[in-house]
Amino acid sequence: MGQLSQPQIHDTVRHPLIGICSRPSYEGGDISAIGTAYADAIQQAGGIPIALPYGFQVAGMAEEILSRLDGLLLTGGGDISPDAFGGSPYAKGCRAKISFMSAERDVFEWAAVLAAWSLDLPCLGICRGMQVMNVSFGGTLVRDISELGGNRINHACFERGKEEIHRVRIERDTQLHQILGTEELGVNSMHHQAVKDVAAGALITAWAPDGTPEGLEFPSRNFFVGVQWHPEQIKNTPQLFEAFIDAARSTMS
Numbered sequence: 001m002g003q004l005s006q007p008q009i010h011d012t013v014r015h016p017l018i019g020i021c022s023r024p025s026y027e028g029g030d031i032s033a034i035g036t037a038y039a040d041a042i043q044q045a046g047g048i049p050i051a052l053p054y055g056f057q058v059a060g061m062a063e064e065i066l067s068r069l070d071g072l073l074l075t076g077g078g079d080i081s082p083d084a085f086g087g088s089p090y091a092k093g094c095r096a097k098i099s100f101m102s103a104e105r106d107v108f109e110w111a112a113v114l115a116a117w118s119l120d121l122p123c124l125g126i127c128r129g130m131q132v133m134n135v136s137f138g139g140t141l142v143r144d145i146s147e148l149g150g151n152r153i154n155h156a157c158f159e160r161g162k163e164e165i166h167r168v169r170i171e172r173d174t175q176l177h178q179i180l181g182t183e184e185l186g187v188n189s190m191h192h193q194a195v196k197d198v199a200a201g202a203l204i205t206a207w208a209p210d211g212t213p214e215g216l217e218f219p220s221r222n223f224f225v226g227v228q229w230h231p232e233q234i235k236n237t238p239q240l241f242e243a244f245i246d247a248a249r250s251t252m253s
Helices: 036-044 062-067 103-119 128-136 175-180 238-251
Strands: 017-021 048-052 071-074 123-126 166-170 184-187 203-207 213-217 224-227
Touching: 017 036, 017 103, 017 238, 036 048, 036 238, 062 103, 071 103, 071 128, 071 238, 103 123, 103 128, 123 128, 123 238, 128 213, 128 224, 166 175, 166 213, 175 203, 175 213, 175 224, 175 238, 224 238
Parallel strands: 017 048, 017 071, 071 123, 123 224
Antiparallel strands: 166 184, 166 203, 203 213, 213 224
């Protein structure tokens, strides 16, 4: 058996450290995980992915953890508990079924978002991550898109992450529009919840054809951007991750 060769390290540039929020294992067991597609997208854009723990105790360390990072990536997966985020993440009257909840994840991500805000650390929210950004600052969600009313397309296409499910219209004169360079984009769709009331200081930046909010940003911060689709899976907008990493790099001392 031959010896394993040692990796050759030539890159001397310091790459931004990006904390990626973990999720519980839905299969059970005392395991937390991040999807490899998130880590790959961060690496390909020039960052170093760091898996973050979650839990009640570590939530109290969120600001110290975030102060050692250059950016925060809020990931998808799992519904938010009705008791989280001050007990008001959902709009009044919402009663649809929710699942895959984790109070420990909720409390850590709330603390992490507030720490990123306080530190003016670049933050990118994906799917659930965009929803977490909204409810962290007083916005609300519907438990299911059907609770928005009207005729809604099927957004819960969880097994088709690499496919275009619908188009989104991107608002002009927004950071998302500037990054993507287009007013229309084909996206995947892997969610059943959606933004209802928008957080103070936030803007909806993209819309599905049925009027469901698909993008969110906070203009008062350098980079505080969320999207409802999963760009790490459909892989048609690498510039979104590149802009995130550029913003993180600009904060490095």
